[in-house]
Amino acid sequence: EIVLTQSPATLSVSPGERATLSCRASQSVDSYLAWYQQKPGQAPRLLIYDASNRATGIPARFSGSGSGTDFTLTISSLEPEDFAVYYCQHRSNWPYTFGQGTKLEIK
Amino acid sequence: QLHLQESGPGLVKPSETLSLTCTVSGDSISSSSFYWGWIRQPPGKGLEWIGSISYSGSTYYNPSVKSRVTISIDMSKNQFSLKLNSVTAADTAVYYCARPMVRGIIAPFDYWGQGTLVTVSS
Numbered sequence: 001e002i003v004l005t006q007s008p009a010t011l012s013v014s015p016g017e018r019a020t021l022s023c024r025a026s027q028s029v030d031s032y033l034a035w036y037q038q039k040p041g042q043a044p045r046l047l048i049y050d051a052s053n054r055a056t057g058i059p060a061r062f063s064g065s066g067s068g069t070d071f072t073l074t075i076s077s078l079e080p081e082d083f084a085v086y087y088c089q090h091r092s093n094w095p096y097t098f099g100q101g102t103k104l105e106i107k
Numbered sequence: 108q109l110h111l112q113e114s115g116p117g118l119v120k121p122s123e124t125l126s127l128t129c130t131v132s133g134d135s136i137s138s139s140s141f142y143w144g145w146i147r148q149p150p151g152k153g154l155e156w157i158g159s160i161s162y163s164g165s166t167y168y169n170p171s172v173k174s175r176v177t178i179s180i181d182m183s184k185n186q187f188s189l190k191l192n193s194v195t196a197a198d199t200a201v202y203y204c205a206r207p208m209v210r211g212i213i214a215p216f217d218y219w220g221q222g223t224l225v226t227v228s229s
Contacts, residue, residue, distance in 0.1 A: 001170070089215060
């Protein structure tokens with residue numbers, strides 16, 4: 001089973017600033033990595049698929065990069081609605097695991 | 108517009124079977140060629156993919172629950188279901204049904220139900 005490790009566990013950033021979240025895989029997942037955003041009481045929302053492709057309707061301030069074992073989600077200029085928990089998930093091989101999440105909080 | 112809705116008991120006794128149904132509207136399970144999945148999230152914790160089923164009935168389960176789980180499809184009702192037997196308190200979670208973004212792949216998921224909390228307690 002591939003383990004996805006997200007860092008940091010909590011990230012404190014001010015609105016308008018850039019946020020950089022990391023996801024590291026225990027073995028290569030090629031580019032088969034997705035990012036989700038989850039707000040309290042809501043289902044996750046797909047942001048990025050296959051490492052760098054924005055899902056439908058996702059603002060351009062969200063971008064993803066990486067391949068192999070190291071991936072990054074960047075939010076270029078934080079809006080108030082971006083403060084949430086972010087998860088990565090791979091689809092390289094069975095089972096398709098999630099990272100433990102990064103909580104993005106207002107500084 | 109695709110809509111998924113979970114339903115089922117919110118309280119299950121230890122050692123019994125958890126049964127949930129996901130009703131799909133806005134798309135036909137039988138003709139859409141999509142996979143359909145279940146994901147769960149214990150309170151205050153992260154996400155765990157439980158398993159998925161194809162439109163043709165092929166199933167894929169997480170090894171962590173494989174011995175206890177069954178996912179099935181009822182095309183006549185446009186629903187798919189989750190059964191998890193021999194539950195313990197560790198199975199207490201919000202359970203989501205979800206659909207991937209494109210046909211023919213199991214993940215990632217871009218349509219989700221609202222989730223339903225299932226508590227395992229006597």
